[in-house]
Amino acid sequence: MRQTPLYETHVALKARMVEFGGWNMPVQYASIIDEHRNVRRAAGLFDIDHMGQMEVQGPDALPYLQRLLTFDVSVLQMNQAHYSLVCYADGGIVDDIFVYRFPDRYFLAINAANTEKDYQWFLYHTRGFGVDVKDISDSTYMLALQGPKAQAILQKLTTADLNGLQFHYALEDRVAGIPTIIARTGYTGEDGFELFFPVAQGKAMWDRIMEAGKPLGLWPIGLAARDSLRFEPKMPLYGQEIASDINPLEAGLGWAVDFDKGEFIGREALLKVKLEGPRRKLVGFEMVERGVPRHNYELARDGKAVGYVTTGMYSPTLDKNLGLGYVPVELSTLGTEIDVIVRGKPVRAKIVRTPFYTPAYKR
Template sequence: MALKRTPLFQRHQELGARLVEFGGWEMPVQYTGILDEHRAVRERAGLFDVCHMGEIRVTGTNALPFLRRMLTNDPAMLAVGQAQYTLMCRPHGGVVDDLIAYRLGDEEYLLIVNASNTDKDYEWLAEHAGPGANVENISDASGLLALQGPEAQAILQPLTEVELSAVKYYHATRGEVAGIPGLISRTGYTGEDGFELMVNAERVGELWDTLLEAGEKRGLVPAGLGARDTLRLEAAMPLYGHELEEDINPLEAGLGYFVKLDKPDFIGREALIKAKEEGLKRKLIGFRMIGRGIARQGYPIQHDGETVGQVTSGTYAPYLEQAIGMGFVTPELSEPGTRIEIAIRKRSVEAEIVQRPFYKRKRK
């Protein structure tokens, strides 16, 4: 099957990007290099093409009760213009996807979902939608850019009449950027301050060009999926297919805060209550490598010569200048300070469990 391409594909080629397959899409993994792009986002700003992400619109008089049943977090807590991180589960408690839910009107919600799960998510929602809850996949008509880093607001503000300092974290507002109407949200997947801009797919190229030009003096660079992954890993943010899967529940992944077990019934609630009562079989941990080597997904985690879990993500963290990773272990070994070993190509390499996140930005 042919790989999908975003409206910015030709621009990525012109910028000399290295393109790779990701979730059925041909996407830029890097432009000048992952280390440079990562540091630019931590210190200045980076611009990401995230048009591959899915957008699902839910409207109608029963949109809210429908989403309360489908999502683990509680969308009833959202004011218009507010967003929340949330998940969808199967009845057995495994994760269908993790996503951001926005409330855009009294009876209008927007779900931003993972690229590789868009069709699955849409079908799962449509299958459960009753009268008064309309589910629409608007992904093909939507373009999404992520402007991330400490300089993001200074770059964006001259291009919009929206007072960006009034747009709080996990809030969104409709407005124009460089005359292009869309949705401006203070969200991201990097651990930095920043904005995600959703516009009509036909105008996303124009917006990309305008932002890169406007941000040049402040050190803005285009950034690829490689830096997006190292940034999210430093911030200990989960990635579907790694820390989350249909056979992993949100409690095991340390996401209990986003699972409101006290709200009316939602899909997976009974299974999650049971899992909590019976005690978790595994827990997600963060670790730093003490010995030389990079942990990768699937590598065994060992303790005293016994395999006690496996790595879900690992990388060299450019800003922290050390090798880090996440993985699942048995609960009794999940405390920070615990020494473990990672099996890397027949070698047993020492590591230490540490507090997550690995990196936390300094708030102004």
């Protein structure tokens, strides 16, 4: 199992460590609910070095990415970032990623557990394109600083104009003297930043941000709260809401698929789904009876299995037991009652509007 250079730091902070995507990562430092609320109220710092990064360069970088990504990369402004899916020919999802356009290269942030799979997929498809694809995960450190106080904290450590940095844009500057990509992106539904910088500076950057953030209420945050924070605004997690046997349209991610940009891997299959309409849909539900939905619990209607839970938990912000899951389209309308099978027993739930939590981004 791999560990990040901050392993000793987490242990000293009395973090509970768990395996995630082949990495030994901090799951919590304190109460998960308190950590969650601290990010919504103030700020949190996340060690997410397990995440992968790739660089794409060369004269054919744009047409190459247009073929691999569902999003229309040609519309990206300089230094802009956007969410995209990478699909198989059958429309199933290889991964969900963030693509950044920089003057000399495209930069991709990818999921930890998918890093090797993605890199092989991207390499395989370089044939016929003048591109150079590099997996730079091992040399790149990634931290996320999220929450309403994130900008005030980070601004103490950089002369970059953070107030002028728009949502889903990035800039390259120094933070605590360390050359860093500062991106106004995240996975919590709050304003905040993701920082990419040389791996050797991992501990220095962490310590400087923690020190700068202490008076503003910054806490270190583990993966458990990262999961509940991304769940409330319905941000998908690979292996749960999205997977190789789920297509973006049923996952409600059609907004990240641009059919008009021309050919891309998966387009034909997805166009068929679009024309026929997806058979199942990702919905949000809230428990009507007492019970906590969990990943992979069955969803039923009138005693018949109709789907499954992708993510479910107690929502710290809404103070309710909520879930996301797949149901047939005809059961996906708001207010529809379904049962979650909890330890063999049906427990009533009803479909509600998503996202459960409306993101508080800087616009």
